[in-house]
Amino acid sequence: MLNKPCTVDMKVCLKSLHLINPTVLTSGVLGVSYSLMKRVEEAGAGAITTKTITKEPREGYWNPVFVDLGYGYVNAIGLRNPGVDVFREEIRRAKKIIRIPIIGSVGGRDLDEFVYVAEEMLEAGCDSLELNLSCPHVSGYGGDIGSDVELTSKIIKEVKSISEKPVSAKLSASHAKKNFIEKYIDAGIDIIAAINTLRAMVVNIDSMTPVLSNIVGGLSGPCIRPIALAVIYDIHREFPDIPLIGVGGVEDWMSAVEMILVGASAVGIGSAIAKKGLSIFKEIVKGLEKYMEEKGFRSVKDLTGYIHRN
Amino acid sequence: MLNKPCTVDMKVCLKSLHLINPTVLTSGVLGVSYSLMKRVEEAGAGAITTKTITKEPREGYWNPVFVDLGYGYVNAIGLRNPGVDVFREEIRRAKKIIRIPIIGSVGGRDLDEFVYVAEEMLEAGCDSLELNLSCPHVSGYGGDIGSDVELTSKIIKEVKSISEKPVSAKLSASHAKKNFIEKYIDAGIDIIAAINTLRAMVVNIDSMTPVLSNIVGGLSGPCIRPIALAVIYDIHREFPDIPLIGVGGVEDWMSAVEMILVGASAVGIGSAIAKKGLSIFKEIVKGLEKYMEEKGFRSVKDLTGYIHRN
Amino acid sequence: MVLRDPYIPATIIEINQLTENIREYCVKLDKSIDPEPGQFAMIWIPKVGEIPISFADWICEEKIAVFVIARVGKVTGYIQENFKTGSKMYVRGPLGRSFTIREGAKCLLMGGGYGLAPLYYLAKKLLEKKCRLKIILGFKNGSDVFYVNKFRVLGDTEISTEDGKIGVRGTLIDVLEKVMNSERYDMVYACGREELLIKIALICNAKNTPLEVSMERLIKCGQGVCGTCVIEPSGLLVCRDGPVFDGKILLEIKNHSSENFTRSIKIVCRGASDAK
């Protein structure tokens, strides 16, 4: 640090949300307790998204809930969470010991649930909210909400009206359409995070059964990165002003670079943790820094969407 | 053959389309000339789908058009085809030397083009038509049509009105929704083929450019199989009577079994040919036959959708 | 490698009733694996469920894994009621961190119930590394005793039962105090109920003797992503950072297995129960 001037600025801003670096723990992975959030901060993350929290507690689905396919993963945890009344305490405790921003992921089956959970999360001290409009395997939640653009716009409007903190929409690949996003922006959305997992299933031909107890789940990991890159590329081309969190298959600094080049301001890190553990955060930040130095970029901001200008 | 009675019936029927076995060459892979179609028949396929044909010739996109990612492929060929007036001759010639069914894949930007191409294909002797409602990277075609359920229903109705041959709809994962399919069935669709590739892109961080000349393309191969399986599972559960061609990531007999277990009557084989060549057809038929013998199934029909009954 | 799914088909080739509630299952795997003592497998029974079970042994040449399974609920109950020789299960693993083995060390192994399972495999491996073993096994009643002769072959073995039918009357802890007062060990390994482990940790701490314990929490993903198996306040994950941990973590633990193991809404409310 002393003999090498830090030439690269790793900080990023997602509206009023300031990150020391562009790595974000994505929703559903480890963001279930204050102690795990603390570990993620220590591991070097720029921000933490909590597990999606609903009003009532949800036990989630029975095992098996997570299948490693080598090139990706299929999971059906089933939005397992203790409910916002309990989780509020977890956030309070986390806020006491954690300095990086905590983004509360809000789940719900209707406008009321979204607003209720959002309010509680804000009160507990979340620095930002992310609306889960995209989980593909819990009926009534996530993608079922996100497919209804009118309802979603209303949810965004209501949540924005009670929130001074930036609000992001977590989109699935199939709903990341121009006409949807236009309406979300009109409704006041600050940030877009994409993509969530894609509805998928794993079949075992020996037992002749599905592997997941819930039968269907969501595909994540390296193999969805080409899809996520196209989504972020498309959104950034149409809406260059909205900050994007690129999520899907980020597994190393190179994939983080890919995401940022196509338009992401920050990158979400999820199932890659299964393979690499928490060291992935520092690995990405270091690799990205070195890449930017070599290519002559001064800040992540300059790299964001560079592929559109190159 | 003499000392082992053939106990397993490999024949499948997709409405009035009779296949000697459930392997189908999927659209866009090798189905561009009579000689290649002949080779595919000799390789053991049960049916052949042609490249998607449009009214006018289309040169397609410039190289690179095909990227091998190990776990899958991203392609943007760009519906390169000589136009139906020329391709008609190719089909005529193919029909003279090929005995397995030829399914003509019909492309179009509007109702008129679909009907025009369909008519020509039928006249040339196609045994069935497949409507491409799902190609994800040619603006105005494929997925852009498939996202408009009213237009699509109209196209199906019109094509059905001029066709005595079975007509199938080739769907993308994001349009394989219950309310869409209901309308297609009302409009008279005979068969559903799913899925097409998923919109995707590949980025090279060294050159800081997209790899495909068209920037975005479609993801195929093993890594989309979990998505395709969920689509076929969902459709078969809701509409058990409509014959399904399961397409997406079929790479060996085991993946064919997976597809059939969740509800496919036949399986499409596409980009796996890049890795395995044409021997994949016989490999799948043999493996499937052996599996059915071991598990005590008498016919592919009995295996179709078995996972729903197990 | 592109995997189809992570489950290795396995066929039961032998079942032994060890006690009323505990059975030993010898299963032949379709593929070789390389488990270390302390690691576990996720055992999937299609249409029933999937549970974590420790390796009680591994016979490499024959690809045979030994699992000692106590009947507690849905999946373990299903196994005991329905599984016969020839039945099939599916195994994913080995998962987790194993016990530390130091060549030639003087080791004390202690455990109770199905906790004996990982200890047995550990004892075998320790012997291969020229360690000297003292083994203390605790059981509730005389009728709960199992595996004792198998352990005796490997080292100096003492037993306690609460009803006094076999060995010393009392608990593991009684034996432990006696043993630790008379001799120093390089390493203590323990496996059993968490209340027991905490007592052992206190004793080892007082004696300044290194301790490794195998811990349990509800396991969902088994790959360190869902966070279900977290131990508070450290944030350590049983499935990934464990199940084998330094005994010290027991001294500061906040959420105990008893709370965590209830497959009810309570599990999900762990956060709240910690708060109190």
Place this chain on the structure above:
Amino acid sequence: MVLRDPYIPATIIEINQLTENIREYCVKLDKSIDPEPGQFAMIWIPKVGEIPISFADWICEEKIAVFVIARVGKVTGYIQENFKTGSKMYVRGPLGRSFTIREGAKCLLMGGGYGLAPLYYLAKKLLEKKCRLKIILGFKNGSDVFYVNKFRVLGDTEISTEDGKIGVRGTLIDVLEKVMNSERYDMVYACGREELLIKIALICNAKNTPLEVSMERLIKCGQGVCGTCVIEPSGLLVCRDGPVFDGKILLEIKNHSSENFTRSIKIVCRGASDAK
């Protein structure tokens, strides 16, 4: 293996102007590959295009590939105009089927233009396998001659030019007829314009001498899926079943490279042009 993309970055370390239109590019690859003679690479120039080019040489220890590139159109033109030492390209390959090499065989190699590229690498490999080589190289004019001295080192080399400035006045075919009448060869290898290859095929067929030729068609996917590079009526694919084929296929060919190479609507209409 999970790949990022199939392109190996490569840096130009040397450029040699061979003739007015043809240059030799020595490129250092970031990763080792193992091309065989006759195989080709797809060379990708970001934002410009991607074209198939044969390996003219491969220096394994230094990961240096040699490409001989003739200026014909968009991509080759861009390369010749813009590429300097230090410029970067991206290489995917090796692709396709290579020439067959029989140990100790008596071989006749013949080619013209950039067809010399794969022949040069082949000649080197044949020598390693103790083959005896007769080489016939044909050029349009004296100013088009290149690589002759490199071939002379490897075998008995004869040259023809149409203007007679160097070697025999005339074409390859004139020399071939003379050579084949005076001696028998175990194997003939040819590479060049398709009209030439057809003539060679007729001669070899008449003499009953095995012939292998390297063929060209428009290459799109390069992996045997798009069907663009098909040769009618056999349905053989240049990118996968070739580019090296048994010379016999030239005797029955229906769609010729001249039709196929026009990057116009005509290419796509190949079906139609065959029909006539």
